[in-house]
Amino acid sequence: MGGGTFVDGVRRWFKRRVNSTTSTTNNKSRSNANNRNEVVKSFQEKEEEGLRIVEDFDFSGLKFIRVPERVYFLVSDSPSSMNPHKRNVQETEFFTEYGEASRYQVGEVIGKGSYGVVGSAVDTHTGENVAIKKISDVFEHVSDATRILREIELLRLLRHPDIVEIKHIMLPPSHREFRAIYVVFELMESDLHQVIKANDDLTPEHYQFFLTMLLLIGIVPLSYVDLFFSKYTPAIDIWSIGCIFAEMLTGKPLFPGKNVVHQLDLMTDLLGTPPPEAISRIRNEKARRYLSSMRKKQPVPFKQKFPNADPLALCLLERLLAFDPKDRPTADEALGHPYFHGLSNVDREPSTQPISKLEFEFERTKLTKDDARELIYREILEYHPQMLQEYLCGGDQTSGFMYPSGVDRFKRQFAHLEEHNGKSERSTLLQRQHASLPRERVPAPKDEATVQNNDFERRTPASVATTLSSSPGPDGSVHSNGNEQNGLNKANYSARSLLKSASISASKCISVQAKRNTDEESITEYNEEVDRLPQKITNLHV
Numbered sequence: 029m030g031g032g033t034f035v036d037g038v039r040r041w042f043k044r045r046v047n048s049t050t051s052t053t054n055n056k057s058r059s060n061a062n063n064r065n066e067v068v069k070s071f072q073e074k075e076e077e078g079l080r081i082v083e084d085f086d087f088s089g090l091k092f093i094r095v096p097e098r099v100y101f102l103v104s105d106s107p108s109s110m111n112p113h114k115r116n117v118q119e120t121e122f123f124t125e126y127g128e129a130s131r132y133q134v135g136e137v138i139g140k141g142s143y144g145v146v147g148s149a150v151d152t153h154t155g156e157n158v159a160i161k162k163i164s165d166v167f168e169h170v171s172d173a174t175r176i177l178r179e180i181e182l183l184r185l186l187r188h189p190d191i192v193e194i195k196h197i198m199l200p201p202s203h204r205e206f207r208a209i210y211v212v213f214e215l216m217e218s219d220l221h222q223v224i225k226a227n228d229d230l231t232p233e234h235y236q237f238f239l240t241m242l243l244l245i246g247i248v249p250l251s252y253v254d255l256f257f258s259k260y261t262p263a264i265d266i267w268s269i270g271c272i273f274a275e276m277l278t279g280k281p282l283f284p285g286k287n288v289v290h291q292l293d294l295m296t297d298l299l300g301t302p303p304p305e306a307i308s309r310i311r312n313e314k315a316r317r318y319l320s321s322m323r324k325k326q327p328v329p330f331k332q333k334f335p336n337a338d339p340l341a342l343c344l345l346e347r348l349l350a351f352d353p354k355d356r357p358t359a360d361e362a363l364g365h366p367y368f369h370g371l372s373n374v375d376r377e378p379s380t381q382p383i384s385k386l387e388f389e390f391e392r393t394k395l396t397k398d399d400a401r402e403l404i405y406r407e408i409l410e411y412h413p414q415m416l417q418e419y420l421c422g423g424d425q426t427s428g429f430m431y432p433s434g435v436d437r438f439k440r441q442f443a444h445l446e447e448h449n450g451k452s453e454r455s456t457l458l459q460r461q462h463a464s465l466p467r468e469r470v471p472a473p474k475d476e477a478t479v480q481n482n483d484f485e486r487r488t489p490a491s492v493a494t495t496l497s498s499s500p501g502p503d504g505s506v507h508s509n510g511n512e513q514n515g516l517n518k519a520n521y522s523a524r525s526l527l528k529s530a531s532i533s534a535s536k537c538i539s540v541q542a543k544r545n546t547d548e549e550s551i552t553e554y555n556e557e558v559d560r561l562p563q564k565i566t567n568l569h570v
């Protein structure tokens with residue numbers, strides 16, 4: 029999970045705010061309502077193609093802000109459906125006799141991230157608007173597969189009111205051969221980037237409020253003695269929050285790198301070259317070498333880079349963007365920073381259920397591609413309960429049965445969308461023009477070959493940021509270091525045993541979470557659970 033999840037969280041929050049503002053309008057005073065209507069009206073006058081400013085919202089006395097809402101087109105009303113030829117192609121590709129693809133009526137490409145393309149769709153079973161993220165070539169690089177696994181698992185487990193919900197993950201046609209996955213999310217009408225763009229007059233109180241929201245999402249209780257998450261839990265994506273906060277202050281992405289090397293250059297331009305101890309903790313050898321050989325740069329004072337910002341905001345920002353993750357505060361610590369003093373009514377209680385450490389056993393070891401495939405398949409089965417049961421009973425291990433699936437059909441649909449809609453003017457308009465985390469994979473320039481290897485070079489800075497933020501260094505060193513520090517036995521884990529233990533812990537956690545009140549209870553349960561695991565695994569295999 030990287031910046032994406034937090035941005036998704038903010039999307040989720042905006043959607044919620046917009047809905048609740050709409051539903052409580054009647055309770056507002058008449059003058060407030062009149063005022064509001066005028067503001068909304070003037071916003072609507074500023075309607076742009078593909079982006080409509082539909083709603084303002086206020087919170088506890090702060091000035092109204094504009095919340096832009098994207099305008100989505102479905103197949104039936106998209107401009108391309110006016111072309112009879114295209115329409116024909118789409119219809120044959122969209123409808124299928126069996127499988128889950130027939131459930132979704134796919135609209136258009138609405139965005140691109142470093143892991144894939146996102147299309148809008150309607151879930152014909154529920155009538156809901158959804159966003160379907162197609163993640164291609166999941167297993168090309170095992171580090172990407174691991175990040176994807178971490179992200180989808182966290183999104184399932186976090187269940188936070190401000191975090192976008194995964195509604196479904198489509199079943200791949202084959203357990204062992206799939207390469208792409210299709211993740212169905214609730215469709216968000218807006219995101220923080222759009223809000224920042226639409227409001228050039230945000231006040232310091234708005235910044236304070238947004239940052240509080242982001243940090244509150246970061247407070248996720250982790251049950252048990254926490255051996256490997258510690259303050260570096262991927263759920264507490266402090267670096268990303270720092271980048272988003274900086275973007276709020278300036279209205280521009282902080283490190284808009286075109287590739288990993290460029291990203292490291294931009295980071296060091298601002299933060300200076302990290303000290304040798306910090307570099308030595310970086311796991312990725314190429315990044316380590318690149319940073320070590322870099323000419324020495326002095327940090328730029330934040331007040332020079334952000335001349336109009338509140339000095340306390342900058343003091344906090346500097347901590348959030350500490351190069352070395354061990355110098356970054358936890359979300360909780362950050363919320364205690366003097367920058368937030370005077371902010372009333374902030375409920376700092378975590379609003380998610382505790383997450384079991386056993387769910388993330390895979391973080392302890394270096395996965396192979398097969399392990400990653402197995403674990404991702406297992407995660408997908410969380411959305412297919414009956415098959416999960418069969419899987420846990422070993423039902424699909426020998427048959428080689430190809431489950432009926434809409435994924436193949438979806439591949440073709442997305443290919444079509446990418447080809448036709450993805451390049452259309454409208455889709456371009458819908459995509460972000462700027463981003464803290466660049467959207468596309470960018471081939472690295474040849475002269476930077478010395479610092480590139482497979483994982484290092486393949487993904488854009490979005491992944492670097494993900495790695496930076498969910499781990500302590502630009503290369504994701506935390507898990508490795510944490511493991512080494514804790515003397516964990518990496519070699520003896522097989523994906524199978526990880527899967528089984530995770531599934532046992534998942535069901536166990538569901539039943540115990542409600543009554544889990546104290547750390548002591550959690551530790552006892554954890555110990556008991558671990559004691560029982562070998563027997564449970566044996567039982568599952570017979």
Ligand SMILES: Nc1ncnc2c1ncn2[C@@H]1O[C@H](COP(=O)(O)OP(=O)(O)OP(=O)(O)O)[C@@H](O)[C@H]1O
Nearest residue numbers: 032139140141142143146159213214215216465490
């Ligand atoms: N649930 C959603 N509802 C509406 N739009 C979405 C949704 N999810 C993604 N998008 C759009 O698709 C774009 C790409 O999303 P994606 O999650 O792939 O990447 P990201 O979170 O922006 O960044 P990263 O590549 O770092 O994960 C987003 O910027 C947004 O415009």
